[in-house]
Amino acid sequence: MADALEGLPQHAIERLKGLRDTSRRGGIFTSDFSVNEFLMVGEAGFEPLGLVVGSCIYHTGIQYAAWAKNQEMSVLSQAMYEARELAMTRMEEEAQALLADGVVGVRLEVKRMDWDKDILEFLAIGTAIAHRQGHPGFKGVNGKPFTSDLSGQDLWMLLQSGYRPLAMVMGSCVYHVAHQGVFRSLGNIGRNVEIPQFTQAMYDARELAMERMQHEAQEAAAEGVVGVQLHEGSHNWQPHVIEFFAVGTAVKAIEDAAIIPEKMTPQIVIPVND
Amino acid sequence: MGWFSGLFGSTGDGTDAAARAREWETALERNELPAFVKTRLQETAENRRPWISTSAPGSLLAQRLRGIRPLGMVSGNCWFHYGYSWTHGHYRGWKTALQRLWQEAALMGANAVVDVTMRIRRMPGPENADHMDYGVIGTAVRLDGLPESSNPAVATVSALEFLRLLEAGIVPVGVAIGAQYSWLTPGAGLGGNMTGFGMNMSGAGPMGMGAGGMGWNQEWVALSRLAEQVRRQAIQQMRDDGLRIGSGILGQTQHSELLGFPADQENPYPRFLVRHIAIGTAILHDGRTVKRMGVVPVINAGNAGRLVPDDKSKEVI
Numbered sequence: 001m002a003d004a005l006e007g008l009p010q011h012a013i014e015r016l017k018g019l020r021d022t023s024r025r026g027g028i029f030t031s032d033f034s035v036n037e038f039l040m041v042g043e044a045g046f047e048p049l050g051l052v053v054g055s056c057i058y059h060t061g062i063q064y065a066a067w068a069k070n071q072e073m074s075v076l077s078q079a080m081y082e083a084r085e086l087a088m089t090r091m092e093e094e095a096q097a098l099l100a101d102g103v104v105g106v107r108l109e110v111k112r113m114d115w116d117k118d119i120l121e122f123l124a125i126g127t128a129i130a131h132r133q134g135h136p137g138f139k140g141v142n143g144k145p146f147t148s149d150l151s152g153q154d155l156w157m158l159l160q161s162g163y164r165p166l167a168m169v170m171g172s173c174v175y176h177v178a179h180q181g182v183f184r185s186l187g188n189i190g191r192n193v194e195i196p197q198f199t200q201a202m203y204d205a206r207e208l209a210m211e212r213m214q215h216e217a218q219e220a221a222a223e224g225v226v227g228v229q230l231h232e233g234s235h236n237w238q239p240h241v242i243e244f245f246a247v248g249t250a251v252k253a254i255e256d257a258a259i260i261p262e263k264m265t266p267q268i269v270i271p272v273n274d
Numbered sequence: 275m276g277w278f279s280g281l282f283g284s285t286g287d288g289t290d291a292a293a294r295a296r297e298w299e300t301a302l303e304r305n306e307l308p309a310f311v312k313t314r315l316q317e318t319a320e321n322r323r324p325w326i327s328t329s330a331p332g333s334l335l336a337q338r339l340r341g342i343r344p345l346g347m348v349s350g351n352c353w354f355h356y357g358y359s360w361t362h363g364h365y366r367g368w369k370t371a372l373q374r375l376w377q378e379a380a381l382m383g384a385n386a387v388v389d390v391t392m393r394i395r396r397m398p399g400p401e402n403a404d405h406m407d408y409g410v411i412g413t414a415v416r417l418d419g420l421p422e423s424s425n426p427a428v429a430t431v432s433a434l435e436f437l438r439l440l441e442a443g444i445v446p447v448g449v450a451i452g453a454q455y456s457w458l459t460p461g462a463g464l465g466g467n468m469t470g471f472g473m474n475m476s477g478a479g480p481m482g483m484g485a486g487g488m489g490w491n492q493e494w495v496a497l498s499r500l501a502e503q504v505r506r507q508a509i510q511q512m513r514d515d516g517l518r519i520g521s522g523i524l525g526q527t528q529h530s531e532l533l534g535f536p537a538d539q540e541n542p543y544p545r546f547l548v549r550h551i552a553i554g555t556a557i558l559h560d561g562r563t564v565k566r567m568g569v570v571p572v573i574n575a576g577n578a579g580r581l582v583p584d585d586k587s588k589e590v591i
Contacts, residue, residue, distance in 0.1 A: 158331035197351035
């Protein structure tokens with residue numbers, strides 16, 4: 001534990017030390033679990049250790065796009081990726097200090113600042129959990145705690161299906177969509193036509209984000225990625241610049257059959273009150 | 275920062291951005307996909323790259339137990355300019371985007387695409403009012419016991435709903451679309467039954483064109499009829515579209531707009547625009563997949579407050 005704690009401020013170490021072992025009197029855990037989530041994490045064989053956070057305030061560099069050109073804003077793509085990675089890594093360090101097996105319910109937020117459009121805050125927050133029997137088979141990539149944006153219920157479900165979470169994987173691509181020249185715009189007046197330049201920009205940006213996320217999953221030796229979401233956003237940028245951000249949880253088959261929870265078959269339920 | 279170099283600026287297979295742009299251009303012209311996209315999709319389908327699914331674990335488990343395997347996320351989009359016809363623009367925009375998604379799924383040998391979500395993108399500013407992007411994203415899946423397909427079924431329903439439908443002997447086969455619009459210029463007497471309203475249009479009421487200035491309750495017959503007519507036509511068109519591929523339509527999304535424009539230099543009278551778009555999943559009946567459904571009462575231990583959306587509970591109070 002001493003190694004993992006190195007580099008963390010003293011007050012953080014004290015806070016984290018107080019959390020471990022919830023069954024011991026005087027030990028206390030913090031989490032943002034709902035009641036159901038807490039029960040299901042327990043059902044899955046884990047106990048919560050504490051809320052872990054990581055943040056990164058980032059100044060994005062300047063990049064000028066050619067007015068009439070479709071192009072990736074690679075400076076911004078890298079900024080968005082690196083800042084998220086930094087926030088995640090700091091959160092992971094806290095989890096490591098807790099000797100956690102993983103972090104569930106990770107929320108990754110980006111906040112813009114009114115006072116400077118080049119400054120963005122990235123925040124990663126989740127609940128660190130540990131396997132009750134201390135089975136080593138749940139660790140993520142390189143023996144680090146796994147990370148996942150899945151809820152406690154989803155974690156239980158995932159283990160039921162014979163998979164375990166490895167890491168949150170993401171891909172980002174910030175793209176500048178070419179402006180249409182006046183001639184081209186005039187040419188379209190009164191016509192019903194596709195604007196291939198714009199189509200292409202959206203297609204390429206989305207493909208790049210997906211490709212990068214899948215590449216991360218491949219690097220983590222994952223079998224698949226679940227619960228993938230594709231976000232689109234503009235973070236205080238000019239109107240023709242858009243970010244595609246793909247994020248999901250990379251998963252792998254559980255190697256040790258002994259730790260697969262008791263098999264249950266989920267029922268598909270049709271609510272009759274909607 | 276060395277670890278970025280492989281990820282940014284150049285793509286995984288080393289093609290530079292300009293070459294990539296050219297590939298996109300040629301591919302879209304030929305209604306195809308660039309080679310690097312094809313490779314990625316095919317390698318994903320062959321398990322040489324991790325599969326990708328929009329489904330949550332619970333849904334994935336239910337799918338797996340019923341022989342449905344995720345292959346990968348597929349998508350398509352089409353940025354369309356609607357000059358002479360909003361109707362045609364919406365129809366073509368969605369159809370083209372769906373066709374591209376279908377093409378990606380076919381390349382993977384998928385049997386179906388589930389969880390298809392539809393989204394639009396616009397550029398800000400009035401100069402960009404007449405064009406937008408129609409985008410669709412979903413998860414391509416393979417069904418056990420069926421051979422690889424070059425003609426996957428596309429459905430807007432979720433994977434679990436897709437399963438329920440199969441068990442009820444119903445196969446979702448595609449997406450049906452209807453879009454219609456019509457203008458009304460009451461002041462010019464073009465609105466059909468305008469008795470009693472013609473003189474009041476340009477005067478009283480909100481925006482100077484409503485019927486509200488007359489002081490008594492009365493239906494605005496012309497606009498009611500137009501709205502009704504546009505909606506009926508849109509639904510009829512969706513029905514006709516669905517008939518080409520299936521025998522019924524489910525899970526419809528309806529979107530209506532009624533816009534008013536005040537008189538200006540080019541148009542001496544205020545005008546009204548009614549638009550309606552209807553989208554649904556077309557289905558076919560197929561007895562081979564039927565499983566009897568039993569009804570099991572279930573008590574939800576979740577937070578009861580969450581069963582009612584916030585806005586609804588406020589309405590009641």
